Amino acid sequence: MPSITTVSLVRTVPSGSPTVDDFKVSSEPASTKESLKDGEILVRTLYLSCDPYMRSRLTGRTDSYVASFEAGKPLSGSGVGVIEASASPKFKEGAIVAGADFPWKTAFTAPTNGFIEVPMPGAAQPVSVLGVLGMPSFTAYVGIVTLCQVKPGETILVSAASGAVGQMVVQLAKARGLRVIATAGSDEKVQFVKDLGADVAFNYKTAGDYEAAIRKAAPDGFDIYFDNVGGEFLDAVLKCIRPNGRIAECGMISQYNATKETAYGIRNLSYVVTSKITIHGFIVRDYYTTPAYLAFIKEVSALLKENRLQYKLDEVVGLENAPQGLLDLFEGKNFGKRVIKVTSRAERL
Amino acid sequence: MPSITTVSLVRTVPSGSPTVDDFKVSSEPASTKESLKDGEILVRTLYLSCDPYMRSRLTGRTDSYVASFEAGKPLSGSGVGVIEASASPKFKEGAIVAGADFPWKTAFTAPTNGFIEVPMPGAAQPVSVLGVLGMPSFTAYVGIVTLCQVKPGETILVSAASGAVGQMVVQLAKARGLRVIATAGSDEKVQFVKDLGADVAFNYKTAGDYEAAIRKAAPDGFDIYFDNVGGEFLDAVLKCIRPNGRIAECGMISQYNATKETAYGIRNLSYVVTSKITIHGFIVRDYYTTPAYLAFIKEVSALLKENRLQYKLDEVVGLENAPQGLLDLFEGKNFGKRVIKVTSRAERL
Numbered sequence: 001m002p003s004i005t006t007v008s009l010v011r012t013v014p015s016g017s018p019t020v021d022d023f024k025v026s027s028e029p030a031s032t033k034e035s036l037k038d039g040e041i042l043v044r045t046l047y048l049s050c051d052p053y054m055r056s057r058l059t060g061r062t063d064s065y066v067a068s069f070e071a072g073k074p075l076s077g078s079g080v081g082v083i084e085a086s087a088s089p090k091f092k093e094g095a096i097v098a099g100a101d102f103p104w105k106t107a108f109t110a111p112t113n114g115f116i117e118v119p120m121p122g123a124a125q126p127v128s129v130l131g132v133l134g135m136p137s138f139t140a141y142v143g144i145v146t147l148c149q150v151k152p153g154e155t156i157l158v159s160a161a162s163g164a165v166g167q168m169v170v171q172l173a174k175a176r177g178l179r180v181i182a183t184a185g186s187d188e189k190v191q192f193v194k195d196l197g198a199d200v201a202f203n204y205k206t207a208g209d210y211e212a213a214i215r216k217a218a219p220d221g222f223d224i225y226f227d228n229v230g231g232e233f234l235d236a237v238l239k240c241i242r243p244n245g246r247i248a249e250c251g252m253i254s255q256y257n258a259t260k261e262t263a264y265g266i267r268n269l270s271y272v273v274t275s276k277i278t279i280h281g282f283i284v285r286d287y288y289t290t291p292a293y294l295a296f297i298k299e300v301s302a303l304l305k306e307n308r309l310q311y312k313l314d315e316v317v318g319l320e321n322a323p324q325g326l327l328d329l330f331e332g333k334n335f336g337k338r339v340i341k342v343t344s345r346a347e348r349l
Numbered sequence: 350m351p352s353i354t355t356v357s358l359v360r361t362v363p364s365g366s367p368t369v370d371d372f373k374v375s376s377e378p379a380s381t382k383e384s385l386k387d388g389e390i391l392v393r394t395l396y397l398s399c400d401p402y403m404r405s406r407l408t409g410r411t412d413s414y415v416a417s418f419e420a421g422k423p424l425s426g427s428g429v430g431v432i433e434a435s436a437s438p439k440f441k442e443g444a445i446v447a448g449a450d451f452p453w454k455t456a457f458t459a460p461t462n463g464f465i466e467v468p469m470p471g472a473a474q475p476v477s478v479l480g481v482l483g484m485p486s487f488t489a490y491v492g493i494v495t496l497c498q499v500k501p502g503e504t505i506l507v508s509a510a511s512g513a514v515g516q517m518v519v520q521l522a523k524a525r526g527l528r529v530i531a532t533a534g535s536d537e538k539v540q541f542v543k544d545l546g547a548d549v550a551f552n553y554k555t556a557g558d559y560e561a562a563i564r565k566a567a568p569d570g571f572d573i574y575f576d577n578v579g580g581e582f583l584d585a586v587l588k589c590i591r592p593n594g595r596i597a598e599c600g601m602i603s604q605y606n607a608t609k610e611t612a613y614g615i616r617n618l619s620y621v622v623t624s625k626i627t628i629h630g631f632i633v634r635d636y637y638t639t640p641a642y643l644a645f646i647k648e649v650s651a652l653l654k655e656n657r658l659q660y661k662l663d664e665v666v667g668l669e670n671a672p673q674g675l676l677d678l679f680e681g682k683n684f685g686k687r688v689i690k691v692t693s694r695a696e697r698l
Contacts, residue, residue, distance in 0.1 A: 065625070230618065230619060249621045250622065252618070264616070265615060265616050266618050267613075267614050269579065269583075270601045271630075272628060273599065273600055273601060273631070274405065274413055274414055274632075275414075276414070276635065277628075277630040278627070279621060280627055281621035281624065281625050281626045281628075283622070283625050286625065
């Protein structure tokens with residue numbers, strides 16, 4: 001009898017660093033085609049998305065923009081899967097489906113709402129749904145196009161530039177005629193973002209004083225900062241950004257595991273006044289129903305067709321390794337957009 | 350022979366609290382009508398503006414949006430005066446003139462550029478140029494109308510609500526149909542802002558925990574925060590403002606005398622992401638040449654005509670008292686918009 005694997009949260013972690021012991025990997029018998037109720041589908045998970053924003057879903061906080069995971073229940077998030085069996089006319093067996101609320105299970109039974117079928121022409125790969133056309137890519141687009149309204153000839157600084165969002169910021173900004181200054185957390189990552197087209201890139205971990213490093217990398221300053229890290233690096237940026245600078249405030253991964261005691265205190269916020277800085281905090285899910293989403297698909301599709309976009313994925317194989325795969329993000333151990341490879345397309349339950 | 354008084358800066362004060370010893374009050378013989386060169390005017394100063402932003406002009410910093418005062422030279426700023434003598438066809442004796450760069454002198458000789466004549470119909474008072482129609486009022490307008498685009502029915506929180514900017518924020522917001530929550534630094538000031546129309550107001554100095562005080566004053570939250578104080582109060586606001594909140598970042602008076610060691614570290618900036626907050630840093634001088642300026646004059650003039658605006662001035666009498674008058678601002682000792690009354694309209698040199 002086939003079995004499935006589930007990853008659940010043992011306890012919420014309001015602050016500080018979660019550990020693998022806060023997660024539980026368990027097994028249970030798989031549902032069968034015969035057990036499906038009318039209108040239900042049996043989905044086998046191919047890939048699950050592993051994203052920094054999920055830290056806030058481990059806190060138990062109920063006042064956040066996205067509900068926390070509950071202790072004792074499976075985690076969930078964006079995923080892509082294949083229909084193993086269907087008791088609905090909406091999806092046929094073998095169809096590839098995507099959704100924002102895949103439970104962290106190797107397979108599961110669900111009603112059809114919340115899933116969309118993704119066409120897979122030619123060499124298309126299901127994982128692309130989580131990658132170059134996925135949520136982190138759209139995040140990059142909203143930050144630089146919709147909110148900061150970047151213009152050709154401007155200079156942008158982006159942190160965590162080899163990450164899921166950062167690598168798209170680099171490439172979309174270059175495609176739009178900007179000068180790009182990038183930072184990343186290893187020499188290998190720095191080389192990667194240069195290969196993507198960044199004009200200047202440096203390893204922030206070996207750079208010493210952030211302010212000096214930023215001024216050296218961008219002696220003429222910069223107009224836009226795409227922030228993925230927050231904390232001390234953001235504090236230095238506030239001193240260096242040009243008057244009328246814009247900041248796309250996408251995330252602050254350096255602070256996600258901070259406690260009240262270890263949270264970094266930003267001391268240079270007064271530059272927001274004196275340098276007339278605009279800071280745009282945003283959550284990408286607000287923009288899927290705006291014209292920005294179609295504009296993003298159009299722009300990225302065109303760049304892909306012209307072979308002008310790369311997208312680096314960092315696959316962790318096996319759902320049982322997903323907890324560590326998630327925790328790695330907060331230490332910058334991923335290189336590219338992290339996904340969990342759960343099962344192969346060719347497998348069967 | 351008549352003499353004039355000058356207030357100069359003795360030494361720049363990069364950080365920490367300036368003292369009266371950092372300023373020098375001196376006397377010298379007044380210029381005479383006969384000494385005027387062609388095209389010059391002799392201006393007797395009536396009022397000088399005393400504003401928190403001047404702290405940055407004491408630092409010696411050259412990278413700020415407004416030049417620092419120089420050691421050994423007079424301070425300067427917005428002022429209004431009367432033409433004592435004119436060797437220019439542009440201004441007649443007795444005309445009231447305003448300018449953004451009045452030296453801190455009881456009288457001075459200057460070319461005519463940088464001065465505009467202000468009509469004084471009926472009961473109009475020269476000091477109004479620095480008051481209800483002055484720079485701090487326009488600052489309030491730009492923050493709430495141009496940048497935060499407030500809408501009727503929304504709720505705004507404003508700090509330093511009895512100050513030069515804050516009292517206009519309260520009244521312009523009420524006139525536009527908003528609910529207004531206000532804070533000020535004494536019970537007397539709190540009563541004043543209530544009298545101006547604030548729906549709720551509290552004394553932040555006796556309120557205890559800021560977050561609790563804000564939540565009590567605005568149990569349903571608020572959409573806009575007009576910041577005049579920065580520091581710990583702003584840190585609490587970041588936790589309490591509603592999703593999609595906007596902040597007009599006008600100034601951070603609590604931090605103007607801070608040193609590197611005493612600067613308050615903002616720990617809740619990650620709420621900018623999770624609550625999708627937009628922060629608009631701005632300097633009002635950028636907006637005088639935009640349509641916002643005429644719109645401001647129109648709106649305020651209409652409200653004045655309908656007797657719907659008050660404007661509380663806090664006069665310090667005598668230029669020799671101007672240094673203390675300026676320093677008081679950083680301890681909240683002013684009550685209303687502080688101006689220095691230098692000479693009376695009826696006097697003569």
